[in-house]
Amino acid sequence: MDKTAQMQRWRLILGTESENRLSGMKMPALSDEQALMDSALAAIYNKSENGGFGNNSGAGHGPSNPQISRWLGDVRTLFDKEIVKVIQNDAMTRCGLKQLIFEPEILENTEPDISLASAILTLKDMIPKRSKDSVREFIRKIVEEINKLLEQDIRRAVTAAVNRREHSPIPSASALDYKMTIRRNLKHYSPELRTIVPEHFYFFERTAVCAASKWNIILDIDQSGSMGESVIYSSVVSCILASMSSVKTHVVAFDTNIIDLTDKCSDPVDLLYGFQLGGGTDIDKSVVYCQQFIENPKKTLFFLISDLDEGGNRAAFIRRMEEMKQSGVTVVCLLALADRGKPYYDANVAGKLSSMGIPCFACNPQKLPELLGLVLKGKELSGFIKDAEKIE
Numbered sequence: 184m185d186k187t188a189q190m191q192r193w194r195l196i197l198g199t200e201s202e203n204r205l206s207g208m209k210m211p212a213l214s215d216e217q218a219l220m221d222s223a224l225a226a227i228y229n230k231s232e233n234g235g236f237g238n239n240s241g242a243g244h245g246p247s248n249p250q251i252s253r254w255l256g257d258v259r260t261l262f263d264k265e266i267v268k269v270i271q272n273d274a275m276t277r278c279g280l281k282q283l284i285f286e287p288e289i290l291e292n293t294e295p296d297i298s299l300a301s302a303i304l305t306l307k308d309m310i311p312k313r314s315k316d317s318v319r320e321f322i323r324k325i326v327e328e329i330n331k332l333l334e335q336d337i338r339r340a341v342t343a344a345v346n347r348r349e350h351s352p353i354p355s356a357s358a359l360d361y362k363m364t365i366r367r368n369l370k371h372y373s374p375e376l377r378t379i380v381p382e383h384f385y386f387f388e389r390t391a392v393c394a395a396s397k398w399n400i401i402l403d404i405d406q407s408g409s410m411g412e413s414v415i416y417s418s419v420v421s422c423i424l425a426s427m428s429s430v431k432t433h434v435v436a437f438d439t440n441i442i443d444l445t446d447k448c449s450d451p452v453d454l455l456y457g458f459q460l461g462g463g464t465d466i467d468k469s470v471v472y473c474q475q476f477i478e479n480p481k482k483t484l485f486f487l488i489s490d491l492d493e494g495g496n497r498a499a500f501i502r503r504m505e506e507m508k509q510s511g512v513t514v515v516c517l518l519a520l521a522d523r524g525k526p527y528y529d530a531n532v533a534g535k536l537s538s539m540g541i542p543c544f545a546c547n548p549q550k551l552p553e554l555l556g557l558v559l560k561g562k563e564l565s566g567f568i569k570d571a572e573k574i575e
Contacts, residue, residue, distance in 0.1 A: 438462025
């Protein structure tokens with residue numbers, strides 16, 4: 184980057200207030216595109232009380248909406264997608280624009296972002312009727328992005344881990360053992376076709392997958408205000424798992440109350456709307472509720488997704504988790520299911536659970552398929568946890 188470009192970038196970073204100080208350094212003029220960038224950034228980062236949307240009209244007044252809508256369009260045109268998300272979030276917090284995200288024309292021009300979706304879900308009971316469809320469509324865009332990221336890997340990981348010991352002569356495309364089929368047919372590689380021409384296919388045994396032998400996966404999800412992003416990722420994952428016949432899935436949300444959301448798992452948006460973000464926390468009560476779903480402990484995987492900031496009976500909660508593990512249940516505590524930053528959590532409770540052999544760690548959503556595969560196969564998680572903590 185040459186000196187002119189460097190100075191122009193610093194001018195954009197420092198804002199209009201820096202012009203006088205930079206003029207003595209023979210500051211080159213901003214290009215037309217950079218001038219637009221400068222105007223868009225000034226709207227939220229200048230020092231006036233109401234930001235560049237100004238005129239003291241306040242963020243909540245109707246006349247401001249067209250201006251903000253144009254601003255969002257400019258931002259999406261001028262900046263990279265990831266930078267757009269940062270700017271949008273700053274606009275919501277610095278300029279008091281949260282209430283405007285419920286305007287249909289604003290949402291249509293807003294880049295889908297999980298932090299913004301979390302804020303919307305927290306305020307969903309305040310959404311005006313005219314904006315309900317737009318908000319739902321915005322949430323669906325987020326869900327679809329996460330689903331594209333995770334669905335195939337989760338299905339592959341679970342399918343590979345569940346009931347994969349025996350083979351069957353009965354053909355079934357969904358039960359094809361790709362690895363063995365390729366390995367056994369390597370000698371039938373065709374140079375002309377540049378591919379393997381299998382003489383025999385190998386299929387996993389499916390008949391043994393009955394209700395009694397299925398893995399039972401219970402997701403106990405903290406819906407307190409700090410868990411917004413984790414709730415969104417958990418909802419998508421829950422729906423993917425619920426759609427798989429090889430496992431049984433139960434989804435429970437809790438704050439100081441318990442909501443069984445299992446029957447909403449056919450649609451992740453419906454599931455998300457079932458959450459009530461922002462309450463307190465009574466983890467012990469939720470664990471008691473979830474225990475009714477444990478039929479075969481050795482075939483049960485219990486995911487507690489929480490920051491462990493227990494507002495109920497902490498001693499009883501820790502004791503109950505230990506009893507669950509000792510009964511044979513595979514217990515995993517995810518402090519956060521999110522892809523940014525190290526989360527807040529109660530280190531004291533996490534330490535006590537870890538000392539009992541219950542893994543407690545934050546997990547990047549993209550690592551979740553690998554985690555599912557490991558726990559369903561009964562593998563040691565220490566190496567996985569170290570990698571997860573490095574990412575954090």
